[in-house]
Amino acid sequence: MKTLSKTRRPAPPREQQRLDPTEREAIIAREAVSFFAEHGFEGQTRELARRLGITQPLLYRYFPSKEALIERVYQEVFVGRWNPSWEKIITDRSVPLKARLGRFYREYAQVILTYEWIRLFMFAGLKNLGLNARYLKMLRERAFEKVIEEIRFEYGRPSTGDLPITVLEIEMVWGLHAAIFYLGVRQFIYSMPLETDVDSIIDAKVATFLGGVRTVLPAKTSP
The missing domain is CATH 1.10.10.60 (Homeodomain-like)
Structure with missing residues (x-):
């Protein structure tokens, strides 16, 4: 005796999920x-x-x-991912300067050395949207100028409040920062994997930077 198979009714179409x-x-x-x-x-x-x-x-x-x-x-990628505690790390004189800069750049690298951050920054520059200039202005005010003040203090040079920051000082900090940013360019633009870990590279770059930066600092003031 043939058994009749039950016919399944098609499921009603799912309504698009309503979201807050x-x-x-x-x-x-x-x-x-x-x-x-x-x-x-x-x-x-x-x-x-x-x-x-x-x-x-x-x-x-x-x-x-x-x-x-x-x-x-x-706002999501460039402003929202900036950690205000980094500024405290840079200026905490209870910690040796080399350790401070190393920590700051290691933590900063964890944020910026990503597929999204690097590529968005590069695309924004190519499109000339003005986003890069806004971000770099923020970076100079929140990090670069503080780094220079701490370097001057470390080597007994005049405060930036007494003697304005020079173009060469800014260029030297740019060089350190750009070298770390370039690690992301190599990975996410050129598809070239790094041959050692990022933290080791950053520590080496910070040490090299501090070893040479004093040559562009203002002269010590006479007692």
Whole structure:
């Protein structure tokens, strides 16, 4: 005797999950970070919306323009990931300067030496969006000027409050910073893996920097 098989009714279509607006906005921002890191800022919001599984009009409900979305990416990646405690690390004179700079740059490297950070920074510069200039201004004020003040104190030179920072001093700190940033360029732009661990490279670069920087410092003041 033939048994009749039960026919299954098709499952009703699942409704698109309704999200809290704040949560939806955060999801869009996170995906935008990933999307622009992969495609550059030439990437189209239409494609980003498709990846998110939403319509472009819905995306624009949260971010009214592509420029607003890029600004959110800047705030998320470059401003939001800056750790204010780094400034205290640099200026804590209870710790030897070499150890302070080594710690600061090791922690800083953990934030910036990533696929997203390096590629977004490079793409922003190529697109001339002005984001790089804003970030580097912040970097100079929060880190570079403090590093120079601490170096002057270490070697008994005039305070930056008494004698302005020189162009050569800034250039030397730029050189150290750029050398560490370049480790990320090698990995995420040139696809060249590092042959030793980042911390060892940073410690060596800091030691080399401190060994030579005194040659560009202002002369000691007469007693």
